[in-house]
């Protein structure tokens with residue numbers, strides 16, 4: 001039986017982007033690996049007690065034996081479950097997952113390998129990847145390497161052949177649990193349980209671990225072959241200057257802003273508001289990002305200083321930072337929203353199917369009366385978006401850029417552009 005014959009594509013480096021991303025064309029010059037033949041017989045017939053070399057231990061004392069893929073070692077993190085049926089690469093490279101392990105409820109993961117274009121940042125951020133079954137085959141016309149190869153290169157531990165349904169039910173019953181993944185047989189279960197119990201993401205500023213170290217420009221729009229929005233196709237390139245606070249910004253937020261005609265300057269999360277305003281932005285984006293929103297007062301203070309100066313758009317962590325800048329408070333959800341099919345009702349009553357990834361939320365009753373809760377998550381009634389009209393501020397708790405998930409909320413980017421254009425017209429008058 002042929003063993004795995006996945007050719008080594010050009011290695012995906014985990015360097016942080018300092019300047020414009022390599023053009024998509026550069027990515028295509030890598031010889032894609034379209035499919036791999038896997039040693040099915042041995043993997044399918046080997047008995048668990050022979051192949052299980054990895055444990056997931058949860059803080060509730062449960063121990064889950066599985067098969068490792070990717071990196072070896074030991075990692076600790078908060079376990080969340082994501083119900084998306086596609087887009088594991090976008091999830092893997094979303095900086096919002098720093099400090100977390102992601103359990104995929106979709107039972108088959110890895111079948112399309114890893115390509116060089118669908119990256120949401122320059123590296124994988126999650127601490128561990130928990131799957132039911134690692135696909136025995138890799139087959140996709142854009143695949144450049146297998147998922148295990150990428151995880152190994154990114155130093156992320158994967159564990160497969162665990163009962164992801166049982167763990168998901170447990171998380172839904174008890175709420176998020178901290179966990180430890182290890183391939184180190186010398187560590188006792190009790191040691192690992194203590195490690196899981198001794199760790200928490202609450203109160204942690206994870207943004208400082210993922211933000212860029214210096215400003216850079218972003219030019220790449222959504223590729224023409226993927227563009228779906230008429231308004232984006234008709235937009236005038238570079239007509240508006242957006243400064244984006246990088247709290248762990250996903251690349252597709254910037255691709256969508258560029259597609260709607262914006263020129264984007266990405267800045268470190270802690271850049272003082274005065275320096276940002278000196279860049280003469282037409283609008284400011286507060287991005288998605290990992291960790292506890294109440295642990296980044298520096299971001300809230302900058303948001304307060306900027307509010308009312310220029311139009312602002314907050315996405316996910318940015319929504320939570322602006323919610324605090326408005327005077328509101330955030331709180332931690334039981335197990336959060338992580339998936340691609342959550343219904344959200346917007347201000348017109350239209351229901352959008354949304355892409356979600358958050359464990360914290362804004363308390364509606366903590367907001368001042370000037371702030372309108374514009375979007376509601378219909379699964380649990382939580383605040384999914386806000387508008388502060390007189391400050392020209394709009395926020396979305398979920399991910400209008402999708403990646404992965406549905407593009408129902410893509411018009412949010414159009415709304416932000418229209419808000420900036422209106423402000424520009426008023427200023428010129």
Ligand SMILES: NC(=O)CC[C@H](N)C(=O)O
Nearest residue numbers: 288289316317358359360
């Ligand atoms: N995707 C995000 O920006 C997540 C925001 C925040 N870390 C949360 O979990 O709620």
